[in-house]
Amino acid sequence: xxxxxxxxxxxxxxxxxxxxxxxxxxxxxxxxPIFTTSSFVFDSAEDAAARFSGESQxxxxxxxxxxxxxxxxxxxxxxxxxxQAVGTASGMSAILSTCMALxxxxxxxxxxxxxxxxxxxxxxxxxxxxxxxxxxxPLAQVDAWRDAVRDNTRMFFLETPSNPLCEVADLAxxxxxxxDADCLLVVDNCFCTPALQLPLSLGADIVIHSATKYLDGQxxxxxxxxxxxxxxxxxVVTFLRTCGPTMSAFNAWVFMKGxxxxxxxxxxxxxxxxxxxxxxxxxxxxxxxxxxxLESHPGHALARQQQRAFGGVLSFEVVGGQEQAWxxxxxxxxxxxxxxxxxAKTTIVHPATTTHGRLSQAQRDDIxxxxxxxxxxxxxxxxxxxxxxxxxxxxxxxx
Ligand SMILES: *Cc1c(COP(=O)(O)O)cnc(C)c1O
Numbered sequence: 554x555x556x557x558x559x560x561x562x563x564x565x566x567x568x569x570x571x572x573x574x575x576x577x578x579x580x581x582x583x584x585x586p587i588f589t590t591s592s593f594v595f596d597s598a599e600d601a602a603a604r605f606s607g608e609s610q611x612x613x614x615x616x617x618x619x620x621x622x623x624x625x626x627x628x629x630x631x632x633x634x635x636x637q638a639v640g641t642a643s644g645m646s647a648i649l650s651t652c653m654a655l656x657x658x659x660x661x662x663x664x665x666x667x668x669x670x671x672x673x674x675x676x677x678x679x680x681x682x683x684x685x686x687x688x689x690x691p692l693a694q695v696d697a698w699r700d701a702v703r704d705n706t707r708m709f710f711l712e713t714p715s716n717p718l719c720e721v722a723d724l725a726x727x728x729x730x731x732x733d734a735d736c737l738l739v740v741d742n743c744f745c746t747p748a749l750q751l752p753l754s755l756g757a758d759i760v761i762h763s764a765t766k767y768l769d770g771q772x773x774x775x776x777x778x779x780x781x782x783x784x785x786x787x788x789v790v791t792f793l794r795t796c797g798p799t800m801s802a803f804n805a806w807v808f809m810k811g812x813x814x815x816x817x818x819x820x821x822x823x824x825x826x827x828x829x830x831x832x833x834x835x836x837x838x839x840x841x842x843x844x845x846x847l848e849s850h851p852g853h854a855l856a857r858q859q860q861r862a863f864g865g866v867l868s869f870e871v872v873g874g875q876e877q878a879w880x881x882x883x884x885x886x887x888x889x890x891x892x893x894x895x896x897a898k899t900t901i902v903h904p905a906t907t908t909h910g911r912l913s914q915a916q917r918d919d920i921x922x923x924x925x926x927x928x929x930x931x932x933x934x935x936x937x938x939x940x941x942x943x944x945x946x947x948x949x950x951x952x
Contacts, residue, residue, distance in 0.1 A: 666916075
């Protein structure tokens with residue numbers, strides 16, 4: 554056995570994050586190479602024919618397979634405890650590919666109303682045009698999911714914890730409902746990542762990632778992944794190879810290196826976010842803090858069961874409304890005013906006028922996104938510096 558063929562069967566997650574998906578070339582490079590090639594050469598016309606027919610294994614074209622992308626796929630699959638993963642061009646194309654591969658005209662989807670805004674748009678504005686019906690329900694209300702099920706329901710789709718209010722889905726209960734309805738349970742694991750939550754082990758059929766967020770961890774590239782068992786993944790992979798929203802080799806390399814430090818980063822994000830959430834709860838001009846790590850949060854007990862920690866995203870309501878929230882945001886100096894999250898840099902945003910700005914007022918009221926709400930994705934800076942900066946914002950509210 555060559556040194557490179559060490560089995561990782563019994564390896565722990567920290568080892569998998571660093572060692573899974575490594576396949577060295579004859580050059581003996583230590584770090585993973587980036588295969589920036591659109592196509593691959595064949596040994597002979599016979600070999601070309603065999604690879605095209607699938608009779609022999611091997612790369613043909615980077616829309617189908619690319620060794621760097623495969624390395625990322627093997628690593629994220631290992632971390633999620635999955636049979637297979639496939640890289641995609643973005644988180645949205647991961648969701649699109651899953652739906653295109655596994656749904657058909659006449660099917661019905663029950664989707665959490667608390668999902669990423671663009672996900673809502675995909676279901677409402679595009680899949681609806683192709684005959685897929687969707688009902689939106691409150692994430693944490695199991696009865697609402699049960700009531701929404703129809704004979705043609707084929708998929709439950711959700712994120713847990715939710716953005717920006719950190720509501721938590723009861724995955725075991727939804728698994729039972731999905732079994733009764735004979736439908737797929739699809740979980741967008743963007744906020745927790747496999748470092749904090751393993752949805753497949755909690756009953757999910759498919760896990761979705763926006764690799765753009767914590768998998769990268771430094772806000773450099775856009776990408777995504779779909780993860781699950783072979784039977785479902787084969788269909789998703791066929792869609793991707795046919796329709797083309799595949800991951801680039803360079804981005805795959807960035808995400809692969811990101812995965813190596815994912816657990817350390819997620820623990821640090823979670824530690825700092827809990828610290829900031831507790832601190833915010835005691836500050837003047839703060840009316841309410843939403844973070845599942847706080848015992849006062851309605852999803853706290855469930856989050857404790859399902860997650861190893863509570864993640865890096867929290868939100869809080871200031872006294873007053875939009876004017877006060879904007880004043881607070883504008884007075885900060887260190888944190889970045891940007892919609893992205895999952896970055897080493899702390900980010901701050903006003904959901905009602907940005908990430909959730911396209912929703913109607915009624916929809917926002919329904920979800921509970923008030924104009925006084927501010928979302929913070931706590932980064933990896935010194936936590937005292939983050940607090941000092943937020944303090945500048947809170948002080949400005951009263952001025
Ligand atoms: C950002 C995000 C997406 C979309 O991912 P992109 O990489 O931006 O396409 C999907 N789900 C969640 C929870 C996200 O935060």
